[in-house]
Amino acid sequence: AQRVTQPEKLLSVFKGAPVELKCNYSYSGSPELFWYVQYSRQRLQLLLRHISRESIKGFTADLNKGETSFHLKKPFAQEEDSAMYYCALEAPGNQFYFGTGTSLTVIP
Amino acid sequence: DAGVIQSPRHEVTEMGQEVTLRCKPISGHNSLFWYRQTMMRGLELLIYFNNNVPIDDSGMPEDRFSAKMPNASFSTLKIQPSEPRDSAVYFCASSFGGTAVQPQHFGDGTRLSIL
Numbered sequence: 001a002q003r004v005t006q007p008e009k010l011l012s013v014f015k016g017a018p019v020e021l022k023c024n025y026s027y028s029g030s031p032e033l034f035w036y037v038q039y040s041r042q043r044l045q046l047l048l049r050h051i052s053r054e055s056i057k058g059f060t061a062d063l064n065k066g067e068t069s070f071h072l073k074k075p076f077a078q079e080e081d082s083a084m085y086y087c088a089l090e091a092p093g094n095q096f097y098f099g100t101g102t103s104l105t106v107i108p
Numbered sequence: 109d110a111g112v113i114q115s116p117r118h119e120v121t122e123m124g125q126e127v128t129l130r131c132k133p134i135s136g137h138n139s140l141f142w143y144r145q146t147m148m149r150g151l152e153l154l155i156y157f158n159n160n161v162p163i164d165d166s167g168m169p170e171d172r173f174s175a176k177m178p179n180a181s182f183s184t185l186k187i188q189p190s191e192p193r194d195s196a197v198y199f200c201a202s203s204f205g206g207t208a209v210q211p212q213h214f215g216d217g218t219r220l221s222i223l
Contacts, residue, residue, distance in 0.1 A: 036151065038212075043153045044143070044151060044153065044212070045151075046150045046151060084212075086212075097216070098199075098201075098214040100213065101212065
């Protein structure tokens with residue numbers, strides 16, 4: 001069963017516009033949620049995790065247990081935000097599940 | 109498509125033993141990646157192959173680790189001898205294309221515990 005769903009394979013926004021990358025998960029317990037990012041010609045890297053409740057590079061993500069969502073948001077997109085973004089879930093027992101990724105393009 | 113298939117899902121073994129993790133990428137994908145996930149370091153890229161050739165193995169921790177891709181549909185990651193600090197979840201991912209921005213499809217991972 002698909003644990004993590006990223007409904008958008010491709011997403012394009014204009015520079016300065018708000019951006020939201022959607023992530024929905026399927027898990028009945030209390031998972032940990034992450035966002036990973038992969039910039040062009042770089043390795044996949046952790047962007048943020050919900051437990052830290054932090055803002056990295058202007059991005060935030062709030063865990064909504066009612067909607068089982070962990071959408072990634074940024075109020076003003078920058079060109080350097082263009083990358084591939086993966087949502088991931090960690091269930092108890094160190095079980096990890098990745099979404100299929102969303103390719104974000106920020107248009108100058 | 110069944111997606112990226114990894115085996116075994118779980119492996120528990122004693123230190124000093126040889127461990128072999130297996131990965132079958134998605135048919136048609138020509139890039140394959142091995143990652144290690146730990147609480148301390150997060151997700152680390154160990155090695156990646158393009159068209160069965162290792163392109164970047166700089167993430168391989170030490171000589172005890174080796175990876176092979178004898179054909180387009182199979183890869184192994186071997187640890188010999190294993191140590192307790194190797195305990196982690198190991199992911200295999202595949203993609204089409206040699207550039208980093210192509211979406212990677214992840215397997216379910218192998219949870220490795222070295223006692």
